[in-house]
Amino acid sequence: MSARFASRLAWPRLLGLAACVTSGALLALALAGGSASVIPARAQGSMSPKVTGAWVRLPAVAGRPAAAYLEVAASPGDALVGAKSPQAGRIEMHTMTNADGVMRMRAEPRFEVPGSGRLSFAPGGAHLMLFDLAASVKPGDRVPIELSFASGAKVMVSAEARAAGASHQH
Ligand SMILES: [Cu+2]
Structure with missing residues (x-):
């Protein structure tokens, strides 16, 4: 199995794992086109919590x-x-x-x-x-x-x- 093929397979599996261990909200975010690994460190226009x-x-x-x-x-x-x-x-x-x-x-x-x-x-x-x-x-x-x-x-x-x-x- 080529490395390129392996990496193509690995992504959906990683996303599936992320869905298991994170909240439904995060899953929704991932499905909406974002990715669990690239959530911005600082929300734009954020108010302090x-x-x-x-x-x-x-x-x-x-x-x-x-x-x-x-x-x-x-x-x-x-x-x-x-x-x-x-x-x-x-x-x-x-x-x-x-x-x-x-x-x-x-x-x-x-x-x-x-x-x-x-x-x-x-x-x-x-x-x-x-x-x-x-x-x-x-x-x-x-x-x-x-x-x-x-x-x-x-x-x-x-x-x-x-x-x-x-x-x-x-
Ligand atoms: Cu508890």
Whole structure:
């Protein structure tokens, strides 16, 4: 098999792989003619992202991961690409899907900002998962979380820690 032929075969396979591990929004972008590997580092005419309503649901059982929820307003085309906190070992960005009645979480490398300019992380849906949260964090405490965007913007939020049952109060 010639190298030229091999490379022609490899592309669709790479795109298929990208579709598996990235969000539907990114897939839509790829299908629209863009490519997962050439997303602009800095969105044109972008506004700086704003993050509101951040809170952390503490784990019901100490040592289990905590979840964080928040709302992002940012330019369509930008993307949330990472989160970290000095009070957590690491933070993953998870989607939640319902497969035959079973809720499943999946880590995503990035969340594309859709045309609405809004990304919502809320109980029952997408969330940030905080692993190895400092054991000293109590309800009412503030957990600093730094969010990184594809545009290069970084936003620091102060998320209020709430007890494990807090997500059922709405
Ligand atoms: Cu999760």
